[in-house]
Amino acid sequence: MTEHDEKTCRSCGRRIEWRKKWAANWDEVAYCSDACRKRKVTALDRELEGRIRGLLASRAATSTICPSDVARAVAPDDEAAWRDLMEPVRRAARRLVAAGEVDITQGGSVVDPSTAKGPIRIRRHRP
The missing domain is CATH 1.10.10.10 (Winged helix-like DNA-binding domain superfamily/Winged helix DNA-binding domain)
Structure with missing residues (x-):
């Protein structure tokens, strides 16, 4: 997956904007924020x-x-x-x-x- 591929947050459904700090693990990014990571889908x-x-x-x-x-x-x-x-x-x-x-x-x-x-x-x- 390249850094330009679109992703959607598993929790809130918003588009996840690529950030340089995620370059090494972009494939594993699933949430747009810490709040969404904590909330998850119930x-x-x-x-x-x-x-x-x-x-x-x-x-x-x-x-x-x-x-x-x-x-x-x-x-x-x-x-x-x-x-x-x-x-x-x-x-x-x-x-x-x-x-x-x-x-x-x-x-x-x-x-x-x-x-x-x-x-x-x-x-x-x-x-």
Whole structure:
């Protein structure tokens, strides 16, 4: 693997930017930061990915979902709990983008999940 190959963080799904200090072990780099290395991917993260897949499968092929739809599906009766799930849902969506399963959109256009700020929508990947 060369230093110019793109990598995606296993935890947050953001693009890992190559750094000179990683030149000797770029093949082993799997996380973008110490925080992501400590967080890893949990059972809840896998559940959120499954909920994204499930919600998209239950809707028309051209439909999108909001991360809050997923968070509310996991914690429907607790507003504080589903609000706390919003960033984990966005991380799950970014991992699914990296796997080629979904796209993240803003204003109907596909955006780079590593740099997207503000409200997003999630849709099935369209080649």
